[in-house]
Amino acid sequence: MSKINFYLLEYAFSYIVRHKSKNIFIVTVFTLLVALLSSLFFVTSSVTHDLKERIAYKSDIFIQNYKAGMPAAINTKLLDRLLEIEGVTGGKVEVKGDYYFRAKDSNFYLYGVDAFEDQEDPLIAKLLQKYDLDDSEMLVSDNVQKIMSQAYYKEYFNFIKPDGSLQKVNIKDSFDVGERVELKNLVLLSKDTLRKIFGYRADEGSDITLSVANKNELEFISSKIRLMLPNAKVISKDELEQSYEKLFDYDNGVFLSLFIIAIFTFFIIIYDKANGLSSEEKREIGILKAIGWCVEDVLHAKFYEAALLSFFSFTLGFMIAFVYVFVLKAPLLGAIFTHENMLNIHDFTLGVHIDFSYILLIFLLSVPVYIAATLIPSWRVATLDADEVMR
Numbered sequence: 563m564s565k566i567n568f569y570l571l572e573y574a575f576s577y578i579v580r581h582k583s584k585n586i587f588i589v590t591v592f593t594l595l596v597a598l599l600s601s602l603f604f605v606t607s608s609v610t611h612d613l614k615e616r617i618a619y620k621s622d623i624f625i626q627n628y629k630a631g632m633p634a635a636i637n638t639k640l641l642d643r644l645l646e647i648e649g650v651t652g653g654k655v656e657v658k659g660d661y662y663f664r665a666k667d668s669n670f671y672l673y674g675v676d677a678f679e680d681q682e683d684p685l686i687a688k689l690l691q692k693y694d695l696d697d698s699e700m701l702v703s704d705n706v707q708k709i710m711s712q713a714y715y716k717e718y719f720n721f722i723k724p725d726g727s728l729q730k731v732n733i734k735d736s737f738d739v740g741e742r743v744e745l746k747n748l749v750l751l752s753k754d755t756l757r758k759i760f761g762y763r764a765d766e767g768s769d770i771t772l773s774v775a776n777k778n779e780l781e782f783i784s785s786k787i788r789l790m791l792p793n794a795k796v797i798s799k800d801e802l803e804q805s806y807e808k809l810f811d812y813d814n815g816v817f818l819s820l821f822i823i824a825i826f827t828f829f830i831i832i833y834d835k836a837n838g839l840s841s842e843e844k845r846e847i848g849i850l851k852a853i854g855w856c857v858e859d860v861l862h863a864k865f866y867e868a869a870l871l872s873f874f875s876f877t878l879g880f881m882i883a884f885v886y887v888f889v890l891k892a893p894l895l896g897a898i899f900t901h902e903n904m905l906n907i908h909d910f911t912l913g914v915h916i917d918f919s920y921i922l923l924i925f926l927l928s929v930p931v932y933i934a935a936t937l938i939p940s941w942r943v944a945t946l947d948a949d950e951v952m953r
Contacts, residue, residue, distance in 0.1 A: 567862060574866035589875045591831060595824045596879025596924060601895055603920035604887040611915040613806045616744060617799060619683045621771035623784055626795045635766040644772060649783050651775045654679055655767035657753045659760060665713045670706055674753035685742055689750060699734040700751035707736040724761035731755060832935045847943050860944040861937060868936035872929040888914050
């Protein structure tokens with residue numbers, strides 16, 4: 563491998579500076595295209611990773627009762643029937659749901675807990691190990707505490723029940739959800755208290771969750787439950803994962819449009835550059851050959867020129883995308899990944915999770931292609947006689 567010729571590298575840098583107006587345009591377009599594509603891949607990788615972590619905390623099968631096409635309370639006696647299904651190893655009745663706080667236009671996520679039940683979610687399990695809740699107490703997230711404080715509820719909160727009466731619950735303590743931003747409005751309280759708030763009877767809950775020994779049988783067992791409970795909505799963990807994956811499938815029209823436009827724009831620039839050199843560039847190559855430069859020297863200089871421009875643009879575009887997605891949290895672009903109000907981009911941490919195979923793809927589609935588009939026309943001109951070029 564030949565060593566770097568710093569004289570040729572210096573010449574390439576001076577050439578870039580001398581033609582700064584043209585090169586600034588190339589760097590700008592190159593950088594923006596890399597930044598756009600990198601941002602798309604960053605958001606996709608980060609949100610997909612976050613979703614997979616959330617699904618890991620879910621139960622194997624989720625069952626919710628429906629009446630006249632609307633969600634309804636489910637009878638706790640159904641759990642005994644469901645536990646008799648072969649392959650089901652455990653289950654529980656959950657009491658949970660959203661509570662709209664009109665004064666601050668906010669939704670609280672109320673989750674009923676029982677000290678003797680196992681919790682799939684590690685955050686909830688950790689809180690229950692630390693605190694003992696009675697029927698008159700609740701734990702609230704820091705965000706919920708802030709919202710309640712703004713409405714002057716600092717020691718307790720009055721929930722409005724379906725019949726219009728109030729259910730007073732004391733605030734035992736608040737907790738930090740960390741990176742679990744999907745739980746930023748979480749409120750933990752006893753199941754009996756939550757049943758009163760939602761207007762459920764003692765033998766009712768919001769849904770039933772089941773655990774299955776063989777994960778390959780999830781769909782089979784889900785089908786059996788659907789036949790057993792035709793009015794119920796049955797979702798397995800596999801189905802939940804598939805539904806989330808569809809939200810970020812690359813056949814999404816907006817994503818494909820942005821990707822194709824970016825690639826198409828870049829290759830228009832490449833085509834224009836590979837189509838030939840300007841008369842000024844040809845004359846400069848002719849002068850270099852006239853003073854003793856060989857074809858190899860010209861190509862080395864052009865390689866350094868293209869490498870400096872492309873590597874700088876790629877690195878700058880990568881850094882812009884990194885800051886835009888992971889620091890600024892992808893404003894505007896994040897809306898592409900919210901479909902039918904199923905997901906909110908602000909409910910994701912957008913942590914730094916980068917699939918470097920995507921970065922390699924962007925690199926291979928840009929840097930080597932640009933370098934080749936610079937070298938090919940330069941080689942054509944450099945192989946001609948100096949007087950023929952300058953003529």
